[in-house]
Amino acid sequence: MTPQSNFMVLASIDPQREAELRQLLDSMNRGPGQVDPNNSFVPFAEFDTLHFARFIILDDKTTEDLRVYGLTPRSYPLYLAFLGDVDGDAQAFLGKLIRRAGKGLGRIFSCCEGFASDADLLTWMRQHNAPAIAAYLNTRGRTVRQIREEAALYEALESYIEKNADAFRDLPPRELLGKLQSLVESEKSAGRLTLSPESRTPLGWQIRNLLHMIGLPLLVLIASPLLILIAPFYIVALRRLEKTDPEVCPMVDQKYSENLSRFEDHDVTNQFSAMGSLKPGLVRLLTTIFVLKTVNYGARHITRPGRLGRIRSIHFARWVFVAGTERMIFCSNYDGSVESYMDDFINKTGFGLNASFSNGIGYPRTNWLVLDGCIDERKYKEYLRRHTLPTQVWYKAYPGLTAVDLERNTRIRQGLEKAFITDEQACEWVALL
Amino acid sequence: MGRIAMSEVDYGDVQGLVRFGYSHLTSASYALLRIKNAAAAKVWIHSAPVTSAVAIKPPPQTALNIAFTASGLRALGLPDSIIDGFSHEFRGGMAQESRARQLGDVGNNDPSKWLWGRYEHEPHVVVMFFAEPDRFDSFVESAKGNTWSDAFAPDVIWLGTSNLNGTEPFGFTDGISQPQIDWEQQRQTPCTQLQYTNIAALGEFLLGYRNEYGKITDRPLLEPDAASAVLLAAADMPAKKDLGRNGTYLVMRQLEQDVREFWKFVYKRAGGNLAEAGQLGAKMVGRTQAGDPLVPIQDGPIPGTDPRTIRQNQYTYQNDPAGVRCPFGAHIRRANPRNGDFPERELSAFKKLVIMLGFGPKGFYDDLISPVRFHRILRRGREYGSELSREQALQPAPPNESPRGLHFICLNANISRQFEFLQNAWIANSKFSGLTGESDPLLGNRQSLPGCPVTDNFTVPGSSSLAGRVSGLRQFVTMRGGAYFFLPSLRALRYLAET
Numbered sequence: 001m002t003p004q005s006n007f008m009v010l011a012s013i014d015p016q017r018e019a020e021l022r023q024l025l026d027s028m029n030r031g032p033g034q035v036d037p038n039n040s041f042v043p044f045a046e047f048d049t050l051h052f053a054r055f056i057i058l059d060d061k062t063t064e065d066l067r068v069y070g071l072t073p074r075s076y077p078l079y080l081a082f083l084g085d086v087d088g089d090a091q092a093f094l095g096k097l098i099r100r101a102g103k104g105l106g107r108i109f110s111c112c113e114g115f116a117s118d119a120d121l122l123t124w125m126r127q128h129n130a131p132a133i134a135a136y137l138n139t140r141g142r143t144v145r146q147i148r149e150e151a152a153l154y155e156a157l158e159s160y161i162e163k164n165a166d167a168f169r170d171l172p173p174r175e176l177l178g179k180l181q182s183l184v185e186s187e188k189s190a191g192r193l194t195l196s197p198e199s200r201t202p203l204g205w206q207i208r209n210l211l212h213m214i215g216l217p218l219l220v221l222i223a224s225p226l227l228i229l230i231a232p233f234y235i236v237a238l239r240r241l242e243k244t245d246p247e248v249c250p251m252v253d254q255k256y257s258e259n260l261s262r263f264e265d266h267d268v269t270n271q272f273s274a275m276g277s278l279k280p281g282l283v284r285l286l287t288t289i290f291v292l293k294t295v296n297y298g299a300r301h302i303t304r305p306g307r308l309g310r311i312r313s314i315h316f317a318r319w320v321f322v323a324g325t326e327r328m329i330f331c332s333n334y335d336g337s338v339e340s341y342m343d344d345f346i347n348k349t350g351f352g353l354n355a356s357f358s359n360g361i362g363y364p365r366t367n368w369l370v371l372d373g374c375i376d377e378r379k380y381k382e383y384l385r386r387h388t389l390p391t392q393v394w395y396k397a398y399p400g401l402t403a404v405d406l407e408r409n410t411r412i413r414q415g416l417e418k419a420f421i422t423d424e425q426a427c428e429w430v431a432l433l
Numbered sequence: 434m435g436r437i438a439m440s441e442v443d444y445g446d447v448q449g450l451v452r453f454g455y456s457h458l459t460s461a462s463y464a465l466l467r468i469k470n471a472a473a474a475k476v477w478i479h480s481a482p483v484t485s486a487v488a489i490k491p492p493p494q495t496a497l498n499i500a501f502t503a504s505g506l507r508a509l510g511l512p513d514s515i516i517d518g519f520s521h522e523f524r525g526g527m528a529q530e531s532r533a534r535q536l537g538d539v540g541n542n543d544p545s546k547w548l549w550g551r552y553e554h555e556p557h558v559v560v561m562f563f564a565e566p567d568r569f570d571s572f573v574e575s576a577k578g579n580t581w582s583d584a585f586a587p588d589v590i591w592l593g594t595s596n597l598n599g600t601e602p603f604g605f606t607d608g609i610s611q612p613q614i615d616w617e618q619q620r621q622t623p624c625t626q627l628q629y630t631n632i633a634a635l636g637e638f639l640l641g642y643r644n645e646y647g648k649i650t651d652r653p654l655l656e657p658d659a660a661s662a663v664l665l666a667a668a669d670m671p672a673k674k675d676l677g678r679n680g681t682y683l684v685m686r687q688l689e690q691d692v693r694e695f696w697k698f699v700y701k702r703a704g705g706n707l708a709e710a711g712q713l714g715a716k717m718v719g720r721t722q723a724g725d726p727l728v729p730i731q732d733g734p735i736p737g738t739d740p741r742t743i744r745q746n747q748y749t750y751q752n753d754p755a756g757v758r759c760p761f762g763a764h765i766r767r768a769n770p771r772n773g774d775f776p777e778r779e780l781s782a783f784k785k786l787v788i789m790l791g792f793g794p795k796g797f798y799d800d801l802i803s804p805v806r807f808h809r810i811l812r813r814g815r816e817y818g819s820e821l822s823r824e825q826a827l828q829p830a831p832p833n834e835s836p837r838g839l840h841f842i843c844l845n846a847n848i849s850r851q852f853e854f855l856q857n858a859w860i861a862n863s864k865f866s867g868l869t870g871e872s873d874p875l876l877g878n879r880q881s882l883p884g885c886p887v888t889d890n891f892t893v894p895g896s897s898s899l900a901g902r903v904s905g906l907r908q909f910v911t912m913r914g915g916a917y918f919f920l921p922s923l924r925a926l927r928y929l930a931e932t
Contacts (some may be wrong), residue, residue, distance in 0.1 A: 161899065161902075162902065162904070165899075165901075165902070168899050169895070169898065169899055169901070170898060171898070171899070172897075172898075173897060173898070176898075176899060251517070251518075251521075251651065252521075254517070254521060254524055254525065257521055258521075258525060258529070258531065261529075261531035261532070262530075262531055264531065265531065265534045265535050266534075266883065267882070267883050267884070268863070268864055268882060268884075268885065303791055304791055304792060304795075307791040308791065309789055309790060309791045310788060310789060310791060310793065310800055311791075312800075312801065335864065336857075336858055336862070336864075337535055337854075337857050337858065339849050339850065339853060339854055339857070339858075340803065340854060340857065340858040343803055343807060343850065343854065344803060347774065347803060347804055347807065348789070349789070351789070375646050375647070375648070376646070376648055377644075377646045377648060377850070378648065378650055378651050378847075382651075398884065399883040399884030399885075400882055400883055400884020400885035401884060402864045402869075404801065404864065404867055405864065405869055407797065408797060408867065408869075411797060427897045428796070428797075430897070430898065430899055430900075431755055431797075431798075431894060431900070432797060433899060433900060
C-alpha cells in the first residue's frame, strides 16, 4: 500500500505585492474555480501522484470578532497557503515539483516576505511548512494511478456491456462475472487496461503508524490519573464558557457570499476553505487540541475506508493552525454543493462538527460540547459561510468522479480479482455495474 | 432551554395558496408584472381581494394571491435594510449565474434564453388569479379595478394554465404526494425521526414558526413603529415586528414539456410496443400513468398520509433497497426518497451510535441519501397547453403547435434547504444515490460535466441480473422562465401597501 501524505506551505505576503500575487494566481485559472491543469506556473496535471492542490490567500475578515471578548485583535500579516495531498512522501513530492515547476513556484513565492531569489526553494518551502493537527482521507492507500486505472476499467466494462447488453441481460451473476473477468484479462494482455498491483507498504511508515496507534492511547493512559483529577474542573470551566461565550453569526454579506459561489460547482467535487480565531483562553485551546488529536487518531486508525462517520462525500480534509495557536484553517474537498455539504454534516455528524468547530469564536451555542450548536441550522450556515475563504486556485486530479464513484470502481475491481465469490456477493457485484 | 410558546395560526393572515391548491377553481392565470408607479401599486395592493387560508363553506368561487420578488419589494420602496433580512437566495434571484449552475439551468435551460425572469429583468410581482371557468374573465377585470393600469407597466406577461384533470402533460397523474403541514404545531422536533413521515413542521412552510430543527428561519424583523404596528410580533423576539410571519417563499419555474419527444423516445426504446412503452415511462416516473406506485403499499400507516390516497401514498422504498421495483433514478424517488433520519427504521441507542460513528451498513448503496424531512416542498403548480395522449403524441406534430408544460410553483420557508437542495442534490445531480451518468429522467438537461461527458442514461436495476440501461435520453423539459418570490401574510401586504 502506498500511504498518502500532505503538505502546506504557509508564508506571509509582501503587502507591496499582494495585487501582483492575486493576478498571478488568477492567471492559473480559465475562470473562477476552474484551474488550467496545465498552466505554466504549476502544471498540476503533470504530477501523477497529486490528488488535490490549492493556493489560498488567507484573507480572514473575521479577526475583529475577538472584540466580543473585550480583547483587541492583533494585526496579522496576510498569508499565502499552498496545500497538496499526494501519494507517498510529501517531501519527495516537493522535490519533484520543484524540478518541474520551480520557476513558476519561485515567481509565486517571490511575492512572499523573506523569499530571496537565490535561496534554495525546497529548503524555503520546508522552513515554511505548516503541519496539520488533524487530517482525514477517504481511503488510505488508493493512489491517483489506481483511481485512474479503475475509472478506465469501469469505462471499459460499461462500453463492453452496452455492446453486448442483449446477450448479458439474463446471465446469472456468476456467469456474467466470469465473462467480464476474461474480458479484463484479455484487455490487460493486449495492453489496453492496466490494473497495477498494490505496492509494498514502506517499512518506515508501518513502524511510525504502529507507534502512533499505540502511542496516543498509551499517553492518555499514563496521563489518566492527572486527567481524572482535572476532569471535574475542566467540565465546570467548559460548561461555564458554553453558557457565556457569545455567538457571532450575523447574516453574511450578500456580495461576499455570491463571490464564493462563483468558485463553486464547476465540478462534481468542490473545495472548501474556512478560517477563524479560537476562543481565547487555555480551556478552549486544550479542548481544540484534544478534539482534533482524537479526530486525527480516529481518521487514521479507526474509521472505515470511505466513511467519516456517516459521510461518504469527503475526499481529503485537514485542520491546520495558522502561525501560532490563535487562528486555524480547515480545508476540505467534498462532493456536491455547499448546501448539501452543510446539511450532511448537520444531519449526520453534527456531534463531530460541534466538537471540532465550537471552539472557534462566535460558533452557535453548544451544550456538552457535542449537542445543539449546528442544529441551529441558519446560524450555523451563516457562521460557516462568513468564515469561508475564496480558494484562488484549486486542482483535482480526477474531475467528474465523486468519492462514491471511486468506491464503486474499487469494489468492481476487487470483485474481479477475487479468487472465490459467493452467489450473494456475485449479485451485489453485478448491481454495481 | 425554554421552548418558545407558539400561538395558533391565524388563517385569516395567511394567503390561501399555502393551505389550498384551489383545485375546484379550474381556471387560473398568473400575471407577471413590473411596477410602474409605486404609489398606485400600493393602492392596488391595498384594495386587492386577496384570499386568505380561512376555510369557508361552500368554497370560494374565486381566489387571488400575490407574491413579490426582491426587486419588486425594492420597486415598492421597501428599504434595503429590510430587504437584507430576507434569505440570500431570494435576494440573489434564480437567474444568477452560479445559482443557475447549481440548479441545472445551463445549456438550453440557460437563464439568458428564458422568456421571462432573465437576470436583472425579473418580474416585480406575480398576481395569481383562480376562478370557476365562467367567472374567470369578470373576476380578473373586477380585481384589476381602476388602479391596475396606473400601477403596472403595460407589458404584462400572462401565464395561462389549462385544466388537464389532475394529469401533467406527459400524461401521468400528478400532485398525488404532498407533505401534510402540522398546522397545530404538535410535532416534536428536533427529535430523531426513524420512520418516514409525511407530516412536516409548520416552520418548513411558513415563516415565523419552528421548522424541522425546532428553530425559526431568518426573516426581516422590524423595530416597532407606527408603520410596523400592523405586523405581528416575532415569536422568538417579542420586541420586534415580524415581516415574514405567516408568509413564505414561492418558487416559480415555467417548465416546457416536449410530450411528443418523450413518448417517441420511450416508444422507440420499448421496441415499438405501446404497452412496454407505458411500462418504461412508468419506470422513469416511478408511478404508472394512473398514479399507482411501483412498490407495494405497506400495512402500517404513514403519519400524515391522506386516507383517500392510501393506495398511492402508503409506501416507502424500504423493501426495495436495490431499486428493482422502482429505479433509484425514477423521478419521484429522486424527488422524495421517503426515508427517515437513519438507514434503518428500528434502532437501539447503541446501534444509533454505531451508525453515527460510521460502522453501520456496509453496502455500496446504503445510507447515501440525506433525510428527506429537511427537503420537502409544497407543490402548487398548474399545467398549460392542450392535452395530448400517448397515442396522439406518436403522430407527427401539426405546424405551429403551441407549447405545453408546467408552471411549477412550490412553497417553502427555506429556498436553499428545500427547493434548491432538492433540485440540485437530487433532481439534477448526475451522482444521485450512487448512480453516475444520469440525472432526472424527465427533467435532466443532459449536459455533460467536466470529466463526466455522459449524463443522459437511465438505469433500471435488475433483480439478481444486470441492470438495464436506457441511454441517449433527450431533453424532454426545458426551462422557460423562473423567479423566487415572497408570498407575504395579509398583514405584511397591508404593511407593504401602507408604508
